[in-house]
Amino acid sequence: MTSDRPAPRLSAALVAVALVVAVVGSLGAPLITSVATTLRVPLAAAQWTLTVTLFAGAIAGPLLGRLGAGPLRRVTLLGSLAVVVLGGVLTALPLPGGAGAAFGVLVAGRGLQGLGLGAVALLMSVARTELPEARSASTIAALSVASTVGIGVGYPLVGLIDQLAGLRAAYAFGLVLSVASLVVAWRSIPRDAPGPTPRLDIAGAVLLGLGTLGVLLVVAEPAVWTPPIVGAAILALSALVLAAWAVVELRVPAPLADLRLLGRPAVLRANSAMLVSGVGMYLIFSLLTRFLQTPAGSGYGFALPGVAAGAALIPFSALGFVAGRVAPRMVPRTGARGVFALSAAAVAAAAVLLAVGTGSLAAVLLAMTVLGFGVGGVSAVMPRLVLEGVPAAETASVLSINQIVRSVGFSIGSALAGLLLAAATPAGALVPPAGGYVVASLWVLPLLAVGTLIVAVRR
Known part of the structure; x- marks a missing residue:
């Protein structure tokens, strides 16, 4: 199936959305020190403004991928981008409360923004099914590149905005980009053909999320290895959870x-x-x-x-x-x-x-x-x-x-x-x-x- 939209226009829109998702997902990196000093939290705690985004993207990816395998792909993609916008609101607006509450809201917002990282596979799915074969291959390649090296696109600009206007202004930049990507996706992503609604493997999603979270935690947070027995226990438990996930996936009729x-x-x-x-x-x-x-x-x-x-x-x-x-x-x-x-x-x-x-x-x-x-x-x-x-x-x-x-x-x-x-x-x-x-x-x-x-x- 191919879209009735001009292929170059749809291809450009998909890459633009993927680029924004990468930029917004990486916002935490240049702002970690600013979060620590502005909200008066330890640097290790401020690191969670980046780590939680990675966690959320990894956990949401397979669930969004399964939802996007049927007639709900457009709805799923637009819904995930809308959640990214909501996360941007939480990061950009200084809500009432002390520094601890403000930091908690910021981390929650960054977690919601991480859902965008899980939507990249949906963009590739759109390219594969809605574009002619030759353009589909090049567009999928561009999407994969944008989701990786796009990290460096917003880094200097975000750092400059933070230096000139402060932390909230830098996160507001991410909010503006998120809104723009939602508008582009809403206008460009074609409606899906009718078909059976995919069944969700909730048990598989929970097990995969917990297992992936444990693995990412032990490799991204060195503090969990103090003492070493804690890190080893988390890693062993994660391996058991992922093994249970594999058993579930092999037995359910509609696996994640x-x-x-x-x-x-x-x-x-x-x-x-x-x-x-x-x-x-x-x-x-x-x-x-x-x-x-x-x-x-x-x-x-x-x-x-x-x-x-x-x-x-x-x-x-x-x-x-x-x-x-x-x-x-x-x-x-x-x-x-x-x-x-x-x-x-x-x-x-x-x-x-x-x-x-x-x-x-x-x-x-x-x-x-x-x-x-x-x-x-x-x-x-x-x-x-x-x-x-x-x-x-x-x-x-x-x-x-x-x-x-x-x-x-x-x-x-x-x-x-x-x-x-x-x-x-x-x-x-x-x-x-x-x-x-x-x-x-x-x-x-x-x-x-x-x-x-x-x-x-x-x-």
């Missing part, structure tokens, strides 16, 4: 995710490669952003303020979108696996540039730029790999699981960056030596090599 479909070799390989490569990609991304902001007096680094560090992400995003355009055109010549390998090599090259160029700002910025091209290429080709042989009706469901895998991989990469740098930091020091960054960046190479090997295996 078709595990038999996800168990197909091509889908399983793609998700495994996304997990391992996602760890490597976010590991080097975290190292680069931290290195640029290393404070003066450390003997290395460049002590870039928040706005300047955000501006350093502009070439990352720009080259990511270039890769999103180039990668699909390379597939007929090199194959999707070849594009993945080349993109993974670019990520590895960024890691090497950081390892050998810690004393040069130009080298570090070049590493950030090359990383953007690599991340964009991996993001662009991943939907093609994961959807190989998947029925169109299962697009949103399968891609929503891939989004969770990517979120978990990114979370592990972020946590691994902190762990490696902490291990390299001498007792009593605030920052690690420059060699700590060199060693940590070299961890990226085997991760990307493993991801490439997983994709290369055809049987």
Whole structure:
């Protein structure tokens, strides 16, 4: 089925909505310090304005994907964007109450905004079913890129607004973007054809949500490992919950995710490669952003303020979108696996540039730029790999699981960056030596090599 709307217009609208969702989802990153100082909460607590968004997106993704598998796709997509707008209202308006209450409302708003991250798979489903085949593939690639490298688009602007007008003004910017994306989606997303209403696997949704939340918690919040027995217990319990989820999904008539479909070799390989490569990609991304902001007096680094560090992400995003355009055109010549390998090599090259160029700002910025091209290429080709042989009706469901895998991989990469740098930091020091960054960046190479090997295996 294809839409009666002009394909270029629908394609542009889908990418615009995905870009806004990524920008709004990442608003917490440049504002963590501002939240801590403005609302007088510990920095670790302020981190939840970013973490809760990731949690909400991971939990909501499969549920939205299943709802979007039938005639409720438009309603589900518009409803999720409306909830994002409501979350934006809670983040932008200073409601009555003390600092603690204000922080609680802010975290709740950020949680609601996280639902937008779970809607990206629905946008890809619309592209696959409503656009001609050639444009569908390129649009899905662009959507995947926008949902990843779009993080760097709003970072410098949000940081500047916060610096000039304050925290609430920065979140108000996100609210304006959310409203605009809802209007664009309402005017552009085609109405769905009649059909049976999908049944919701509530038990599966609860189990998957709890299991995913536990895994993300232990990899994104190092504090749960103090004492270590607590982190180990949460991880073990999460594994049991996910095992119970798998049992439920194999037995219910309308599962949240078709595990038999996800168990197909091509889908399983793609998700495994996304997990391992996602760890490597976010590991080097975290190292680069931290290195640029290393404070003066450390003997290395460049002590870039928040706005300047955000501006350093502009070439990352720009080259990511270039890769999103180039990668699909390379597939007929090199194959999707070849594009993945080349993109993974670019990520590895960024890691090497950081390892050998810690004393040069130009080298570090070049590493950030090359990383953007690599991340964009991996993001662009991943939907093609994961959807190989998947029925169109299962697009949103399968891609929503891939989004969770990517979120978990990114979370592990972020946590691994902190762990490696902490291990390299001498007792009593605030920052690690420059060699700590060199060693940590070299961890990226085997991760990307493993991801490439997983994709290369055809049987």
